[in-house]
Amino acid sequence: xxxxxxxxxxxxxxxxxxxxxxxxxxxxxxxxxxxxxxxxxxxxxxxxxxxxxxxxxxxxxxxxxxxxxxxxxxxxxxxxxxxxxxxxxxxxxxxxxxxxxxxxxxxxxxxxxxxxxxxxxxxxxxxxxxxxxxxxxxxxxxxxxxxxxxxxxxxxxxxxxxxxxxxxxxxxxxxxxxxxxxxxxxxxxxxxxxxxxxxxxxxxxxxxxxxxxxxxxxxxxxxxxxxxxxxxxxxxxxxxxxxxxxxxxxxxxxxxxxxxxxxxxxxxxxxxxxxxxxxxxxxxxxxxxxxxxxxxx
Numbered sequence: 447x448x449x450x451x452x453x454x455x456x457x458x459x460x461x462x463x464x465x466x467x468x469x470x471x472x473x474x475x476x477x478x479x480x481x482x483x484x485x486x487x488x489x490x491x492x493x494x495x496x497x498x499x500x501x502x503x504x505x506x507x508x509x510x511x512x513x514x515x516x517x518x519x520x521x522x523x524x525x526x527x528x529x530x531x532x533x534x535x536x537x538x539x540x541x542x543x544x545x546x547x548x549x550x551x552x553x554x555x556x557x558x559x560x561x562x563x564x565x566x567x568x569x570x571x572x573x574x575x576x577x578x579x580x581x582x583x584x585x586x587x588x589x590x591x592x593x594x595x596x597x598x599x600x601x602x603x604x605x606x607x608x609x610x611x612x613x614x615x616x617x618x619x620x621x622x623x624x625x626x627x628x629x630x631x632x633x634x635x636x637x638x639x640x641x642x643x644x645x646x647x648x649x650x651x652x653x654x655x656x657x658x659x660x661x662x663x664x665x666x667x668x669x670x671x672x673x674x675x676x677x678x679x680x681x682x683x684x685x686x687x688x689x690x691x692x693x694x695x696x697x698x699x700x701x702x703x704x705x706x707x708x709x710x711x712x713x714x715x716x717x718x719x720x721x722x723x724x725x726x727x728x729x730x731x732x733x734x735x736x737x738x739x740x741x742x743x
Contacts, residue, residue, distance in 0.1 A: 473682045478524040480686035483693035484517020487731060491697055494722060494733040498704070501736060502712065505549055512542040513696060520689065529586075536589045537579055542696075543596050544575040550703035552710050555603060594663070600699065604652060607706040611645050647719040648705050654729060655698035662691035694731075701732040708734075 492499075492510045499506045516538040523531030548571045553562040560566045582589050669676065669684035676682050701719060708717045716737030721730030 473686075474524050474527065476683060477686040477689065478521050480689040481517040481521045481524075481693075483690055484520070485514055487693055487697055488514030488517070490722065490731065491700075491733055494720075494731075495735075497736050498717075498734045501715070502704075502707075503549055505545070509542065509545040509549065509700070512538060512545055516542055517693070532586065533583065536582060536586075536593065539593050540578060540582070541575060543593070544571050546700065546703060547571055550707040551603070552607070552706065554710075594666075597659070600703075604702055604706065607709070608648055608652060611648060611709065648702065651698055651702050651705070651719065651732060655695060655702065658691055658698065659695045662688055662695055665691060698732055701734055704734050 488510050491513075492507060495506070516535070519531065519534040519538045523535045525531075548568045551567075553564060553567075556562060556564075556567050557570070560570065665684045665688040669688065673682070676684060705717060705719065708715060718735045718737045719732055720735050721727060721732055724730060
């Protein structure tokens with residue numbers, strides 16, 4: 447590819463490789479290996495969430511496939527340090543985020559002209575993602591920043607939905623009825639238990655994911671802004687730490703969105719949050735499990 451189209455960050459990385467080849471070979475090896483968590487978590491979560499996926503939407507399988515592919519493309523990039531590898535990595539993340547939006551975004555956040563038609567919304571997301579994929583080649587230096595910015599919108603939605611789940615959202619429209627408004631008219635006594643459980647589980651997920659995400663972003667920003675300093679103290683491994691932390695953040699985000707989505711799409715279904723390998727561990731790999739609707743609180 448002609449030089450004018452190359453990402454300057456990529457060219458700088460190649461230059462550093464030529465200046466410090468021996469050290470950076472070891473660094474890139476460890477950074478490449480740090481993506482193994484993506485390859486493990488993708489298939490594992492597909493297996494753990496299989497009953498939920500069968501009940502909700504089989505398109506979620508595509509999301510976990512993209513999650514695994516993201517890890518593969520990131521490994522390819524750090525093995526080759528090529529522009530192609532960089533673009534494959536970033537485009538995979540873009541489509542992963544787009545898939546999550548398509549499946550789990552509550553219909554009340556759809557653009558007004560779409561109403562509550564999810565098929566039209568998915569078509570819009572696919573169109574925007576295709577255009578964004580093409581535009582990503584024009585200014586590759588901003589791709590990583592743009593992808594991280596999308597996370598801020600997801601945080602906004604999660605916060606809004608958590609407020610509703612607690613009953614503090616008083617100005618909801620009819621198309622976006624909070625779960626607490628369903629409780630008084632529901633014939634199922636288990637729904638109150640479902641609401642209380644979701645509230646507690648969602649809060650825990652948000653707290654843990656926020657901490658992990660903050661550590662991941664801190665590692666990413668520090669690696670970009672203070673690269674020379676970390677090389678000077680002989681600790682150029684922050685990007686690998688970023689990979690590991692963000693591979694945990696994504697599953698937490700997916701489960702949070704699945705929990706929020708169940709409020710609208712599966713209100714009568716008890717959704718339990720479980721953790722692999724053990725529920726009793728302070729931090730584990732979260733997944734959702736379908737519970738017994740008739741079980742008492």
